[in-house]
Amino acid sequence: MKIQALCLSVLLLIGLNSCKKDTGGTLTLHFKAFYDGQSLRMFDTKPFTNPEQVQFTHLSFMVSDLQLLDQSAKVNLKDVELVDLSFDDANSADGGYTITIDNLPAKSYSGLSFGIGVPADMNSKKPADYPSSSPLSNSSYYWVAWDSFIFMKTEGRIDTIGNGSFDTGFAFHTGTDNLYRIVMANIPILIEDGKNKNIDIDLDYKKVLDGIDIKSNPQNHNPKDSLQIKVLVQNLSNALTLVQ
Amino acid sequence: MNFLNKAPGFYFIVMMCCIGLYRCHDTIDSPGVADVDLTHIPYQPIPYLPDIPTGFPALEQPVDNPMTIDGIRLGRKLFYDPILSIDSTISCSSCHQQPKSFTDQLDFSPGVSGNTHRSSISLLNVAFQYHGFFWDGRAATLELQALQPIENVIEMGESWENVETKLRRNSGYQSDFRKAFGIESASMINRDLATKAISQFERTIISGGNTRYDRFVRGEIFLNDNETNGYLMFFNVDPVLPDAQCGHCHTAPLFGTTDYFNNGLQESADLEGFADKGLGAITGKASDNGKFKTPTLRNLVFTAPYMHDGRFTTIQQVVEHYTSGGKFSPNKSAFLNNLHLTESQKSDLISFILTLTDSSVLTNPAYKNPF
Numbered sequence: 252m253k254i255q256a257l258c259l260s261v262l263l264l265i266g267l268n269s270c271k272k273d274t275g276g277t278l279t280l281h282f283k284a285f286y287d288g289q290s291l292r293m294f295d296t297k298p299f300t301n302p303e304q305v306q307f308t309h310l311s312f313m314v315s316d317l318q319l320l321d322q323s324a325k326v327n328l329k330d331v332e333l334v335d336l337s338f339d340d341a342n343s344a345d346g347g348y349t350i351t352i353d354n355l356p357a358k359s360y361s362g363l364s365f366g367i368g369v370p371a372d373m374n375s376k377k378p379a380d381y382p383s384s385s386p387l388s389n390s391s392y393y394w395v396a397w398d399s400f401i402f403m404k405t406e407g408r409i410d411t412i413g414n415g416s417f418d419t420g421f422a423f424h425t426g427t428d429n430l431y432r433i434v435m436a437n438i439p440i441l442i443e444d445g446k447n448k449n450i451d452i453d454l455d456y457k458k459v460l461d462g463i464d465i466k467s468n469p470q471n472h473n474p475k476d477s478l479q480i481k482v483l484v485q486n487l488s489n490a491l492t493l494v495q
Numbered sequence: 496m497n498f499l500n501k502a503p504g505f506y507f508i509v510m511m512c513c514i515g516l517y518r519c520h521d522t523i524d525s526p527g528v529a530d531v532d533l534t535h536i537p538y539q540p541i542p543y544l545p546d547i548p549t550g551f552p553a554l555e556q557p558v559d560n561p562m563t564i565d566g567i568r569l570g571r572k573l574f575y576d577p578i579l580s581i582d583s584t585i586s587c588s589s590c591h592q593q594p595k596s597f598t599d600q601l602d603f604s605p606g607v608s609g610n611t612h613r614s615s616i617s618l619l620n621v622a623f624q625y626h627g628f629f630w631d632g633r634a635a636t637l638e639l640q641a642l643q644p645i646e647n648v649i650e651m652g653e654s655w656e657n658v659e660t661k662l663r664r665n666s667g668y669q670s671d672f673r674k675a676f677g678i679e680s681a682s683m684i685n686r687d688l689a690t691k692a693i694s695q696f697e698r699t700i701i702s703g704g705n706t707r708y709d710r711f712v713r714g715e716i717f718l719n720d721n722e723t724n725g726y727l728m729f730f731n732v733d734p735v736l737p738d739a740q741c742g743h744c745h746t747a748p749l750f751g752t753t754d755y756f757n758n759g760l761q762e763s764a765d766l767e768g769f770a771d772k773g774l775g776a777i778t779g780k781a782s783d784n785g786k787f788k789t790p791t792l793r794n795l796v797f798t799a800p801y802m803h804d805g806r807f808t809t810i811q812q813v814v815e816h817y818t819s820g821g822k823f824s825p826n827k828s829a830f831l832n833n834l835h836l837t838e839s840q841k842s843d844l845i846s847f848i849l850t851l852t853d854s855s856v857l858t859n860p861a862y863k864n865p866f
Contacts (some may be wrong), residue, residue, distance in 0.1 A: 383626075394742075
């Protein structure tokens with residue numbers, strides 16, 4: 252009788268355990284564009300260096316090696332993603348570009364990290380080396396003269412005299428191995444079973460363009476523009492904000 | 496004897512003979528209504544292994560439409576067969592002619608009932624495009640692209656129902672479809688298989704590897720001084736020479752992209768003022784208005800006139816347009832500004848673009864009309 256009871260208990264425990272569904276939690280990242288603290292839509296007129304005004308027409312960047320940090324290990328979330336913030340309407344701009352990762356082990360993580368651009372091993376290849384499903388297959392994001400993928404595109408038009416005539420285009424792109432930047436935020440991130448954790452990653456383009464003379468040099472693809480590209484990349488750390 | 500004086504019975508006999516003859520013609524290739532069993536025809540598909548030029552992307556064939564020798568053979572027949580149009584005057588090849596690098600060298604392509612409002616775009620290297628077809632990207636895949644011209648009132652003016660009927664009745668196509676797709680009966684011939692076959696053929700139209708540019712990239716030849724200057728400006732490699740801005744949209748190795756740009760052809764004070772909205776008419780996004788697909792520059796010398804509306808008849812006019820900065824609109828590409836290129840620099844730029852010429856594709860027997 253005792254043996255029968257023991258067997259029954261064991262079976263019951265096994266049954267109960269199998270009923271438990273460990274689905275993990277979800278992390279949702281919202282990348283959003285701002286300008287001087289305000290949500291940024293394409294074609295909005297924004298003040299730049301007085302009397303100049305700018306309108307943005309395209310904002311995007313590559314995010315790579317997206318990871319949740321743990322004290323003992325890193326959890327890889329995504330190899331590479333093209334984050335396109337070129338939204339025309341307010342709702343889309345407010346929502347931002349979303350990356351959702353499901354089924355994450357429930358626990359408290361110590362931070363989040365990602366690269367802006369692509370690391371050297373990915374950058375050593377060309378678009379033709381990637382399948383069409385990869386954002387890196389897009390040859391518009393490769394610049395032959397740099398032998399590099401384009402890490403970040405910031406494009407628009409500038410009104411240089413403040414009369415409302417946005418007659419000059421500007422296009423600032425970044426790239427090359429030495430300008431790949433890893434962004435790391437050491438903040439506790441709690442992932443709970445069956446729950447979604449939202450994190451906003453805000454990028455303020457007024458800060459991205461800080462110190463850039465658009466009027467004098469509205470583009471930066473020539474080898475002689477390397478200093479301007481460095482300024483853009485250095486500005487990133489100030490321009491990014493992580494909000495839980 | 497006056498023919499008109501014949502008795503009514505005579506005309507009745509003549510009329511019945513005509514009907515009989517017509518019906519005989521109708522059934523030359525098939526029994527018409529009755530289905531035809533095709534299982535006696537061997538189905539032995541042989542995969543087609545494309546010859547991909549060095550440096551080109553891998554050719555990703557759709558999982559549900561792998562290329563086969565018989566599929567391509569069928570697609571080539573369909574591509575050249577005017578049976579697809581309502582009056583049997585227009586085929587795919589009418590607008591995409593091999594000797595013209597698979598364009599028709601016209602500003603607006605003629606169809607069965609007038610002219611279209613776009614210039615035909617080259618099919619060169621269409622196999623490597625995966626994200627949108629037509630100038631405005633209204634077809635997501637090559638197969639879906641091939642579906643549309645048949646029922647376009649201006650282009651071919653036919654219904655797919657009629658085309659399917661015509662193909663099912665034709666004993667030659669019955670056999671071709673069986674060999675290509677393994678169908679068991681003629682009734683299984685449909686638009687899905689027809690467009691798959693056409694797409695298979697179009698994916699074989701690959702150009703690259705034979706041009707001076709490709710040989711230069713492989714280190715086999717040097718470009719001359721003019722071509723080299725043009726190359727340096729095209730890709731903005733040299734700190735001394737100006738950036739001609741070409742390489743942003745016409746990216747190597749295909750010298751086109753699957754992206755869409757407003758290249759300054761239409762002047763508009765706001766985003767709604769474009770006569771031809773292009774991509775915007777498809778996506779419904781105002782910021783896409785006035786944007787068009789970037790065509791390849793390979794074999795440009797054979798594909799005049801240029802732009803989606805064929806407005807420029809020479810490459811010189813195209814270069815002049817781009818170096819002048821184009822017409823204003825809010826979403827005009829940021830790369831289009833007055834470049835202040837000298838006449839010599841413009842000439843060098845054209846010299847480089849001409850290194851992308853591959854005349855072998857114009858006479859390649861694999862692409863010729865099989866009829």
